[in-house]
Amino acid sequence: MSAQEIAFVIIAGAGSLGAIRLVTSKNVVHAALYLVVALASVAAVYLIVAAEFLAWVQVLIYVGAIVVLLLFSLMLTKAPIGRETLDNQQRGMALLVAAGILGGLVFLFQDAFGASSEVNPQVTRTADVGVSLFRDFVLPFEVVSVLLLAALVGAVVIARKDEWAEQTGGGADLGAKGEAERAG
Amino acid sequence: MIRLPFLLFFSAVLFSAGIYGVLARRNAVLVLMSIELMLNAVNVNLVAFGSFLQDAALTGQVFALFVITVAAAEVGIGLAIVILIYRNRETINVDEVNLLRW
Numbered sequence: 001m002s003a004q005e006i007a008f009v010i011i012a013g014a015g016s017l018g019a020i021r022l023v024t025s026k027n028v029v030h031a032a033l034y035l036v037v038a039l040a041s042v043a044a045v046y047l048i049v050a051a052e053f054l055a056w057v058q059v060l061i062y063v064g065a066i067v068v069l070l071l072f073s074l075m076l077t078k079a080p081i082g083r084e085t086l087d088n089q090q091r092g093m094a095l096l097v098a099a100g101i102l103g104g105l106v107f108l109f110q111d112a113f114g115a116s117s118e119v120n121p122q123v124t125r126t127a128d129v130g131v132s133l134f135r136d137f138v139l140p141f142e143v144v145s146v147l148l149l150a151a152l153v154g155a156v157v158i159a160r161k162d163e164w165a166e167q168t169g170g171g172a173d174l175g176a177k178g179e180a181e182r183a184g
Numbered sequence: 185m186i187r188l189p190f191l192l193f194f195s196a197v198l199f200s201a202g203i204y205g206v207l208a209r210r211n212a213v214l215v216l217m218s219i220e221l222m223l224n225a226v227n228v229n230l231v232a233f234g235s236f237l238q239d240a241a242l243t244g245q246v247f248a249l250f251v252i253t254v255a256a257a258e259v260g261i262g263l264a265i266v267i268l269i270y271r272n273r274e275t276i277n278v279d280e281v282n283l284l285r286w
Contacts, residue, residue: 004186012194019198019221023205028214035217038198042224045194048186049235054227054245061252066220066259073213073263077270087208088279094207102200109192117188119236124245132242133249144253151257159264 004121008048015041026086028079032071039063050121053129191232199225212266212276216259223255 001009018037025031039062046055080086133141198221205218227248234244270276 002185005190008186008190008194012190012197016194016197016201019201022221023201023208023214023218028211031214031217035220038221039224042198042228045191045228046231049191049231051231051235051245051248054231054248057249057252058227061256062220062224066256069259069263070213070217073266076267077213077276078274079211079213085277086211086214088210091208094204097207098200098204101203102196105196105199106193109189109196113188113192117236119186119188119191119232120238121186121235122238124242129242129245129249133246136241136243137246137250140250144250148253148257151261155260155264158261159267 004048008045011041011044011048015045026083027081028074028086029071032067032074035070036063036067039067048121049119050123052124053126188232188236191228195225195228195232198222198228210277210279212269212278213263215278216262216266219262220255220259223251227251 015038018034018041022031022034022038025034039058043055043058043063046052046058202218202220202222202225205221206215209215209218230244230248230251232244234242234248237244266276269281273281275281
């Protein structure tokens with residue numbers, strides 16, 4: 001094993017452990033912190049294959065922004081603690097499906113790329129990524145920017161308090177509270 | 185030098201953990217976290233194959249960037265919907281939000 005492989009095994013072990021603890025943790029805030037471990041280990045894997053820009057994008061956007069967003073929404077919604085409230089009754093079936101997918105993927109990868117397929121990472125500078133992005137992928141880049149704008153506007157519209165409905169007597173209430181009262 | 189299956193196995197573990205989380209969790213925010221995990225597994229695969237194939241146009245990395253962008257948009261919209269559901273129903277357990285189920 002080369003030095004890169006040893007470093008990768010350590011990082012991937014930590015990341016896999018974080019991912020598994022993320023989906024089995026009994027505390028939602030702990031789950032969010034395990035998500036940080038998994039995402040940071042993915043960033044470290046990007047560094048090992050010498051994708052420098054992507055590694056820092058991963059740190060900035062995932063660890064910096066998305067985890068903070070998730071933590072905020074955990075704070076805004078009441079987050080109970082305990083296995084019974086966080087997991088549903090399909091745990092065994094879910095474990096079966098996940099193990100089946102893991103086994104299938106590992107078998108396929110081993111079958112297709114097991115025999116002496118080596119990655120020799122070439123250092124990709126940020127400038128190379130930029131040239132590729134703005135020369136070969138300009139149209140997808142612009143489409144993604146429109147998508148981000150639409151998502152931004154949509155998130156504001158969805159999460160804003162509906163003042164019109166409050167003034168006119170709660171039109172867009174989804175009828176949820178009334179139905180809950182009737183049901184129980 | 186690093187063998188390609190190492191990277192692929194790592195992404196397979198991340199993906200299966202995400203699948204388990206999506207299927208077994210009730211809390212909608214935890215389901216979103218598991219989806220992020222699966223998207224990260226895809227990104228690892230994209231970067232691994234891009235590095236393996238020595239692509240001059242860096243297609244793998246650029247598409248990983250696009251996936252990260254789409255994931256950010258998705259988590260923004262998803263959390264907005266979660267907060268709206270919480271405001272209306274005072275729960276974000278995905279099996280209790282059954283207004284549209286017949």
